[in-house]
Amino acid sequence: xxxxxxxxxxxxxxxxxxxxxxxxxxxxxxxxxxxxxxxxxxxxxxxxxxxxxxxxxxxxxxxxxxxxxxxxxxxxxxxxxxxxxxxxxxxxxxxxxxxxxxxxxxxxxxxxxxxxxxxxxxxxxxxxxxxxxxxxxxxxxxxxxxxxxxxxxxxxxxxxxxxxxxxxxxxxxxxxxxxxxxxxxxxxxxxxxxxxxxxxxxxxxxxxxxxxxxxxxxxxxxxxxxxxxxxxxxxxxxxxxxxxxxxxxxxxxxxxxxxxxxxxxxxxxxxxxxxxxxxxxxxxxxxxxxxxxxxxxxxxxxxxxxxxxxxxxxxxxxxxxxxxxxxxxxxxxxxxxxxxxxxxxxxxxxxxxxxx
Numbered sequence: 001x002x003x004x005x006x007x008x009x010x011x012x013x014x015x016x017x018x019x020x021x022x023x024x025x026x027x028x029x030x031x032x033x034x035x036x037x038x039x040x041x042x043x044x045x046x047x048x049x050x051x052x053x054x055x056x057x058x059x060x061x062x063x064x065x066x067x068x069x070x071x072x073x074x075x076x077x078x079x080x081x082x083x084x085x086x087x088x089x090x091x092x093x094x095x096x097x098x099x100x101x102x103x104x105x106x107x108x109x110x111x112x113x114x115x116x117x118x119x120x121x122x123x124x125x126x127x128x129x130x131x132x133x134x135x136x137x138x139x140x141x142x143x144x145x146x147x148x149x150x151x152x153x154x155x156x157x158x159x160x161x162x163x164x165x166x167x168x169x170x171x172x173x174x175x176x177x178x179x180x181x182x183x184x185x186x187x188x189x190x191x192x193x194x195x196x197x198x199x200x201x202x203x204x205x206x207x208x209x210x211x212x213x214x215x216x217x218x219x220x221x222x223x224x225x226x227x228x229x230x231x232x233x234x235x236x237x238x239x240x241x242x243x244x245x246x247x248x249x250x251x252x253x254x255x256x257x258x259x260x261x262x263x264x265x266x267x268x269x270x271x272x273x274x275x276x277x278x279x280x281x282x283x284x285x286x287x288x289x290x291x292x293x294x295x296x297x298x299x300x301x302x303x304x305x306x307x308x309x310x311x312x313x314x315x316x317x318x319x320x321x322x323x324x325x326x327x328x329x330x331x332x333x334x335x336x337x338x339x340x341x342x343x344x345x346x347x348x349x350x351x352x353x354x355x356x
Contacts, residue, residue, distance in 0.1 A: 003183045011149045011176040012038035012079075015105050015169065016045065018153030019077045023190035024103065025051035026076040028065035030058055032084045033117045034173040035107035039079065049187065059084045063091030070100040071211050073198025075157055075190045079105035082123050083114060085131070092166050093132030097213035097228070099197075101160035103153065104138075105169045107176035110336035118336030119173040121258055124313040127170050128287040135225060137232055139239060140286040141169045142257040146180035152284075161194060163235050170286060172309075174259040174338070236288035243282040244293065246272060250279030252351050253297055255318050256307040257283050260339060264307050267344045278348055286314070291321040298322035303351045306330050307344055309337070 009017060016027075016038050027046055029039040039055065046053035056062035062078050069076040080088065085106045095102060106127065110120040130136045139159050143149040149171060156167040202208045215221035245268055247253055256264040261282045271278035281297065283290050294304075304326055306315040315330045322328060331347045333339050 002185055004186045006181055006183050008179050009146060009182045010037055010179050011146045011171060012107060013041045014146045014150035014182050015153045016041045018150035019103055019157055020045055020049055021185060021187045022154035022157045023075045023188055024077045024157055026069040026074045028054050028056050028062040029078050029080065030056050030062050030084060032081045034109055034177055035079050035081045038105065059087035063088040066102050067091055067095055067100060070095065070102050071199050073195035073200060077103040081107045081109045082111050089132035093134055094213045095166050096136040096138060098211050099164040101164050102166050103156045103160055104166055105171060108172040116336055117173065119259055119338050120309050120336055121172055121260065122310040122334065123170065124286065124310060127168050136228065137287050138165060139167045139235065142284060142286050143171060143175060144258050144261045146178065147182050149175060150182050159239065172258045239285060240288045240290050241284035242290040242293055243284060245280040247279035247281055247297060249277050251277045252303050252305055252348050254280045254305045254307055257286060260307045260309060263339055263341050264344060266341050267348065270345060271348060276352060289317050294318060294321035295323065298325040302326050304328040305347060305351060307339060309333050309339060
């Protein structure tokens with residue numbers, strides 16, 4: 001990647017800049033903490049790159065504006081935090097059904113309900129199971145650093161356009177609000193004519209285009225679902241991403257994403273310095289989930305420890321992946337409490353039957 005400059009950004013600002021440098025020129029959103037510096041940044045930057053920023057009157061209005069801009073072929077984006085993402089779900093279901101691309105950033109906060117602005121990871125089920133009504137999935141990207149937030153925002157837009165689908169980036173309060181140096185490549189414009197399916201008006205004699213999510217004829221919805229399902233199965237086979245840290249000889253493999261993965265990675269380094277065989281499997285795509293990678297590590301006396309800030313959500317996918325061939329334990333916090341590295345290391349040593 002050619003680097004144009006290196007700057008300090010928050011994770012939220014990096015998500016915005018990453019989308020801009022990948023060709024996003026339309027942003028529609030509504031304020032909610034802890035993602036507020038993302039739309040604030042977009043309000044400043046969009047006019048500078050010839051883009052459009054609109055603060056909508058609600059989350060429902062914002063996702064509807066995204067729907068319209070996407071149908072016209074634009075690279076478009078919205079963002080929010082947990083309760084706001086819930087309000088966008090109907091629109092996301094419609095966009096998934098209509099095969100309309102967009103990037104959605106969720107900077108998670110504690111819940112359920114209004115909750116508070118502290119760090120949590122309890123939106124995993126909502127993100128990885130589609131979120132809205134009906135049968136569908138969205139690709140879900142999970143950054144754990146500010147640089148990766150920048151990188152995945154650009155990747156998210158590329159995946160959205162490639163597969164004609166909404167893409168969700170699942171951040172959290174810590175990743176979104178901390179500041180780190182970010183390497184920035186030059187700004188890219190969206191390729192000309194990249195959306196031949198878009199609604200741009202038809203000249204006399206040209207065939208009119210029609211984007212819809214309603215299938216009213218007998219058997220039409222079944223056929224539409226089959227086509228969507230086939231596309232998502234191909235996406236799931238081609239777009240799995242993960243990072244494996246010291247897993248080859250690990251007796252205990254931790255599984256974590258986002259802020260939890262940053263902490264777990266520090267514990268891997270600490271344990272390795274003590275001669276303990278501990279590793280980390282970090283999903284970068286939460287959907288599609290790195291099931292095969294986890295399954296390949298199962299058995300052979302290995303144990304798994306899922307570290308997440310929820311009642312226990314991703315742990316269910318880990319248990320499904322290992323198919324009972326290895327024990328899977330959960331170390332978690334919830335309600336805005338962040339896991340401490342000392343607690344993680346203590347649990348790992350318990351699994352290794354080592355006294356602290």
